[in-house]
Amino acid sequence: MKLAFVVQRYGEEINGGAELHCRWVAEHMRKHCDVEVLTTRAFDYITWKNHYAEGEDSVNGIPVRRFSVVRKRNPVRFGRIQNQILGKKHRLEDEIKWLEEEGPLSPSLIDYIRTSRDDYDYFIFFSYRYYHSYWGILSQPDKSILVPTAEHDPIIHLKIFEDLFKKPRAFVYNSVEEKKLINSISKNEDIPGDIVGVGTEIPQSYSSETFRKKYKVDGQYIIYIGRIDENKGCDRLFSYFLRFKLQTGSEVKLVLMGSSKLKIPSHPDIVYLGFVPEEDKFSALDGAQLLVMPSFYESLSMVILEAWALRKPVLANRLCAVLKGQCLRSRGGLFYGNYDEFREALQLLLSSQKLREAMGKNGEHYYKSNYSWEVIERKYLSILEQLEKAK
Amino acid sequence: MTEAKKNDGIPENKGDIRIDYEDIDVADIMAQIRKKISRQPKRLSDETALEELSLLTTVPFGPEPKEAVGAKAKLKRVLLRIMRPLTPIMKVMILPVYQELCGRLDYVEKKTNRNAEYTKLLHNLSHNLVVEMTKLKIELENLKVKIRILEKDFEFLRGKEKALEKKVFQ
Numbered sequence: 001m002k003l004a005f006v007v008q009r010y011g012e013e014i015n016g017g018a019e020l021h022c023r024w025v026a027e028h029m030r031k032h033c034d035v036e037v038l039t040t041r042a043f044d045y046i047t048w049k050n051h052y053a054e055g056e057d058s059v060n061g062i063p064v065r066r067f068s069v070v071r072k073r074n075p076v077r078f079g080r081i082q083n084q085i086l087g088k089k090h091r092l093e094d095e096i097k098w099l100e101e102e103g104p105l106s107p108s109l110i111d112y113i114r115t116s117r118d119d120y121d122y123f124i125f126f127s128y129r130y131y132h133s134y135w136g137i138l139s140q141p142d143k144s145i146l147v148p149t150a151e152h153d154p155i156i157h158l159k160i161f162e163d164l165f166k167k168p169r170a171f172v173y174n175s176v177e178e179k180k181l182i183n184s185i186s187k188n189e190d191i192p193g194d195i196v197g198v199g200t201e202i203p204q205s206y207s208s209e210t211f212r213k214k215y216k217v218d219g220q221y222i223i224y225i226g227r228i229d230e231n232k233g234c235d236r237l238f239s240y241f242l243r244f245k246l247q248t249g250s251e252v253k254l255v256l257m258g259s260s261k262l263k264i265p266s267h268p269d270i271v272y273l274g275f276v277p278e279e280d281k282f283s284a285l286d287g288a289q290l291l292v293m294p295s296f297y298e299s300l301s302m303v304i305l306e307a308w309a310l311r312k313p314v315l316a317n318r319l320c321a322v323l324k325g326q327c328l329r330s331r332g333g334l335f336y337g338n339y340d341e342f343r344e345a346l347q348l349l350l351s352s353q354k355l356r357e358a359m360g361k362n363g364e365h366y367y368k369s370n371y372s373w374e375v376i377e378r379k380y381l382s383i384l385e386q387l388e389k390a391k
Numbered sequence: 392m393t394e395a396k397k398n399d400g401i402p403e404n405k406g407d408i409r410i411d412y413e414d415i416d417v418a419d420i421m422a423q424i425r426k427k428i429s430r431q432p433k434r435l436s437d438e439t440a441l442e443e444l445s446l447l448t449t450v451p452f453g454p455e456p457k458e459a460v461g462a463k464a465k466l467k468r469v470l471l472r473i474m475r476p477l478t479p480i481m482k483v484m485i486l487p488v489y490q491e492l493c494g495r496l497d498y499v500e501k502k503t504n505r506n507a508e509y510t511k512l513l514h515n516l517s518h519n520l521v522v523e524m525t526k527l528k529i530e531l532e533n534l535k536v537k538i539r540i541l542e543k544d545f546e547f548l549r550g551k552e553k554a555l556e557k558k559v560f561q
Contacts, residue, residue, distance in 0.1 A: 086546065154543075157550025159557070185554070236536065296543075319540065331415045340428040341421075348408060348424070358412045 001384065002034040002119065006136050007126040008104050010039040011052065012059055015278075018127040018149040021198045021302070025124075025380070026062055028199070028373050032381055036120070037064040038112065040104045040132070047072045048104035067109035077101060086154050095160045103131050114139040122384065124172070128164060129155060137167050144168040145383065150178050151297040152321065162186050170383050172196045174300035176329075177321045192386055199373040200306050203279045208287025211280060215273055220350065221253040222315070223288040225281060225303045226295070228260040228272075233294030233317050238265050240342045245269060247343065252350060255288065257281060285310050289356060290333075290349050298322050305371050308332050308363030313356050315345055332363025463496055
């Protein structure tokens with residue numbers, strides 16, 4: 001069986017979101033099928049500027065075909081069009097125009113998918129909201145599998161997506177909440193699919209001591225890993241954390257890792273480390289009391305899975321249905337929706353090592369039984385098998 | 392009971408929250424946390440404001456101005472020492488001066504006390520103003536967050552409404 005993984009960007013240097021998700025799944029599915037990746041030449045997700053060479057490439061032994069992006073995204077124009085379609089009455093053509101602006105605009109990639117029907121058994125599309133998924137699925141609906149990586153944002157309610165979600169042969173969802181959301185939009189319960197998600201790659205060696213020495217971090221700390229911006233709820237996290245310290249007199253620190261688009265408060269107990277190597281990230285996680293995840297929009301938080309893989313409990317934002325659902329199902333974390341809940345939940349977790357250990361253990365069990373690579377691979381194979389039988 | 396000690400499956404009471412470590416129920420813990428919060432007096436935002444204020448307005452205040460009493464006594468002692476050789480005669484002459492000086496000192500003391508009270512009142516006034524402003528700031532932040540959430544819900548409902556309208560008119 002030959003599978004084509006279709007994704008907006010692809011490369012070893014791209015280490016986040018749906019792109020990393022796609023790369024890991026492709027690399028694991030190589031054991032079972034012939035795998036090829038179809039993608040664009042883009043590296044920058046804001047402008048989609050061509051970066052990689054056109055044509056055939058290989059990433060970690062997987063053949064990759066890269067197609068040019070014919071027009072860079074203009075963030076200002078894109079923002080204006082998005083505001084128009086979200087705020088006002090509009091036509092379907094406006095939504096198509098929005099999709100072109102969203103990009104990455106690569107008609108040659110779609111042409112290739114259209115003309116290579118017989119070369120692949122299935123096309124697995126990642127991220128519903130981009131140009132490649134919409135036109136790619138419409139060109140080969142009966143061979144398409146969609147990994148939507150959908151979040152609860154207003155864009156998902158566009159008419160084009162309501163129609164799109166009725167087209168693919170199967171879905172690979174990240175969470176129960178994502179499935180419910182997509183089913184409620186398109187009433188597509190009849191399309192087969194499973195809640196699969198993604199595993200994680202844990203480095204062979206990591207040590208909290210090495211991390212503490214290297215970054216000069218001492219004492220108890222909680223950690224946030226990811227993009228530091230308002231959409232991720234970081235501004236509220238800072239305010240809650242500072243109030244928590246003021247009220248409780250706790251000496252706990254907040255360690256932040258990831259690129260920052262927000263002004264980080266200058267406080268001796270808020271430690272910003274920027275972007276760090278993968279091994280350091282796991283070392284830091286290993287030494288943390290817990291992982292805090294304040295994000296409002298997540299289709300599946302990979303970093304939460306990483307925390308659970310390392311037996312760390314989490315404290316998540318309950319206003320994100322996916323995070324709340326994951327905490328309830330795994331029994332590996334608490335959640336908050338306002339400052340009072342944040343204070344009480346954090347105080348409870350920090351004060352009880354026994355609770356942290358029990359929740360970490362639950363999280364690890366949940367991770368192993370749902371998100372270990374054996375389970376993920378089995379679920380993908382089962383979906384493919386189901387589709388083959390229905391042929 | 393130490394944390395490491397096994398609890399044999401009996402739910403442990405962690406402060407006000409009972410936890411069964413063998414079979415953790417996150418929904419139950421969160422319900423207990425919410426119950427605990429609802430039992431607390433509605434004071435947290437105010438308290439935070441006050442705590443923040445306590446950091447902002449830590450102004451050291453000295454002891455009450457009692458120097459006037461001591462000065463009076465000292466002055467009396469000095470004057471009496473000077474007048475000792477002529478005590479019998481001078482006492483009669485000096486005492487009215489002393490009384491006048493005492494009167495003046497009382498006046499200064501009263502004025503100083505009044506100024507101190509006035510300063511205290513001003514301090515309390517500014518303190519209360521800062522408390523109110525901080526409370527308003529916190530309230531504003533809370534409302535901003537609520538508006539953001541409502542906007543998102545509204546967008547979602549708008550989308551849903553559009554989809555439903557389309558279905559109805561189709």
